[in-house]
Amino acid sequence: MLRAHAIWKSFDGIDVLKGVDLHVQERECVCILGPSGSGKSTMLRCLNRLEEPDSGEIYLDGQKVSGPSVDLNGLRQQLGMVFQSFNLYPHLNALGNVTLALRKVKKLARPEADEIAIKALDTVGLRHKADAMPATLSGGQQQRVAIARAIALNPKVMLFDEPTSALDPELVGSVISTMRDLRTEGMTMVVVTHELRFAREAADKVVFMADGVEVAKGPPPEIFDAPPHPRLAEFLQQVS
């Protein structure tokens, strides 16, 4: 479903991604782990071209989406992204936040956009909060609205960049549980996270990055129970 090959990216002459590959099959959940600064966010942002890779190729569902003459708005609808900071519009209620792109980008009429948005809010368990303003929602609820906003566009793949890192510990569970539900429904997902339990239980494949390269990759039992690389073993000790 998503394939990135030899992605290189530098900032100010410093190589942040040094030829990273990523393969994600349809309905797979791939979790990316790694220390801060290892290039995880940059990799996700290169996938949907929020950052322009210096070189490398990206294919989504068989279509090349790297290089010139790619419709970036179209690409970002197909690769939904959820960030650490939820970035909801404070002056719009939950429904308004979810319908915005449906109306402005997909050009849907309000009744149709509302219907899709309500379904998406239902999926994240927040149908009853459709009228709520972001400031009245908990961080976990705001993040679930942000997830609803992305899934309402019916993406082929969802990219999550540390979606629970900005949340108070007691709010992490609701977001993780929403992500589990999406996974169960067969959403194809790439998740950068420090939630090792989620990675162990939900991932088909775990990728460990450090210093802009993939250091280790494998199914969760291989990665967690018999770390194939000392840097990974050290990282797991620090995080858990």
Ligand SMILES: Nc1ncnc2c1ncn2[C@@H]1O[C@H](COP(=O)(O)OP(=O)(O)O)[C@@H](O)[C@H]1O
């Ligand atoms: N827009 C940018 N300009 C300059 N340096 C950047 C930019 N984005 C990321 N970096 C640098 O790239 C490296 C990798 O960052 P990032 O991808 O955010 O790592 P991670 O998500 O693994 O913590 C860091 O050293 C960071 O400072």
Ligand SMILES: [Mg+2]
């Ligand atoms: Mg990051």
